[in-house]
Amino acid sequence: MQRKSWKKPALIVAVLVAVAMVTSFCRSRETAPAHGNGAPAAVPIRVAAAHRGDLDLTLKVIGRAEAYSTVNVQARVSGQLQELLFKPGGHVKQGDTIIRIDPSLLQAQLDQALGNLAKDEAQLVNAQAVLKRYSLLIGKGYVSQSDYDTYKANEGLYLASVKADKAAVELARTELSYAQIQAPFDGIAGAPLVYPGAQVTANDTSIVVLNQIHPIHITFSIPETGLAGTQASMARGTVPVTATLPGTKLPPMQAELDFINNAVDITTSTIQLKARYDNHDDHLTPGQFVEVVLPTTRLTNVVTVPVVALQNSPLGSFVFVVNADDTVQQRMVSAGPSSNGQIVIEKGLSGDERVVTDGQLLLVDGARVRIVTGNG
Structure with a gap:
């Protein structure tokens, strides 16, 4: 009797499970989506x-913004730095005077050269007048040939002195103009390297570094395997380059490829390229990292x-x-x-x-x- 006592409850449980499965199946059929004649929904x-x-x-690579050109400004004459006319970190315009050297000594040298020129010009005029008078007398035998030759030589000497004086004046005037240094291009000035009052030496003392950023270069490297396709694209015409500043919401910048280096770097098997970007919005500063997208090959x-x-x-x-x-x-x-x-x-x-x-x-x-x- 004890052995049969478990069979009845087990049978009841089995029946209940079967009923639940049938009920679940019916409900799923009722709620299943239908399309047309009972077909699944689209x-x-x-x-x-x-x-x-x-x-x-x-090809996507990482590049870096680079100044289109960089100039280390030095004085072309020696003297005392008198004035800096640029704002450090500010824009400068091509042709604007940005640095002044004390012109006092240079002005004195110009005045001295002008004085020497005036003196020699006066002596030349006198020598020419004497030679003219003796030219009339030598034909009458009143003047010896040797005296005449001496006066003619004097005219030549003074004439040469005048030419040398004129060259000295021009040199002094040019050196005086070097006392004012103009910006060679539109750019941005760095921090001053020397300050007013310092003595600067011609072609030696660096005063400030100017960077040209309008336009600016975007420099990057690509694998040498992409070189042939890039050269073919450049042969067809303008090659657009898209640059994006990571971490900003600025729109992509549209540049133009304008330089392919003349050799592959044998240590990295890459070649350097440069793209030109107008940068009128000043979005790029030399040294910034940018993400570059470059078309390499056209599949037809x-x-x-x-x-x-x-x-x-x-x-x-x-x-x-x-x-x-x-x-x-x-x-x-x-x-x-x-x-x-x-x-x-x-x-x-x-x-x-x-x-x-x-x-x-x-x-x-x-x-x-x-x-x-x-x-x-």
């Missing part, structure tokens, strides 16, 4: 068209789809192609390189299909779909 998806055409492959007549359309399985890559009857076909494809959100499909698509870009997780081969547009 899966909402988003689609994009496959495209046949050209695709520019791009290739089929591309959005990268998000490509799916992977143990059998390989595939996309879902939308048929005319609003069903999908799982199409195996061979994928190639990608760029700017587009990927090349080397095999499997002809370029006139519609592919699913959102909703693939709910799809199987042959599933019915509903295309969603906009935010719906």
Whole structure:
């Protein structure tokens, strides 16, 4: 009797479980979505068209802003620094006077040269007058030939002295002009390296460093494998370069490639390139890091789809192609390189299909779909 006592409760439990399973199945059938004649509802998806055409492959690297040109300003004459006419860290205009050297000594040297010139010019006039008088007398025999030759030589000596004096005046005047130093280009001045009152030596003492940043260079390096494609792009015309400042909300800056170095760095197998950016907005300062996007190779007549359309399985890559009857076909494809959100499909698509870009997780081969547009 004790051995049979457990059978009855077990039978009751089994019956209750069976009833629960039947009830759950019925409810799931009642609440299951239906489409048409009891068919599953269409899966909402988003689609994009496959495209046949050209695709520019791009390379993303890190670059650095670099002054278009840098000048270490030095005086061309020795003297005492009199005045700095620029604001450290401020903009300077081409041709503006930014530095003054004390001109007193230079002005005195110019005055001395002018005095020597005036003296020799007066002596030259006198020598020419004497020579003219003796030219009339020598024909009458009143003056010896040797005396005449002496006066003629004196005229030549004074004439040479006047020419030398004029050169000395020009030199003194030029050196005096060097007492005022002008900015060679529009740029930004650094901190002064010497201050008023200091003695500066010609072509030796550095006074300030000027950086030209309008335009500015963006310097970066690419692998040597991308050199041939970049050179081909440059041969076709302007090569656009996009630069972005990381960590900012500034829009991408559009620059133009204008320099390819003449040698590959054998230690890194890279080659240096430079892009020119107008920088009128002063977004870039020399030394800043930037993210650079450079087109390297143009693929012609290739089929591309959005990268998000490509799916992977143990059998390989595939996309879902939308048929005319609003069903999908799982199409195996061979994928190639990608760029700017587009990927090349080397095999499997002809370029006139519609592919699913959102909703693939709910799809199987042959599933019915509903295309969603906009935010719906």
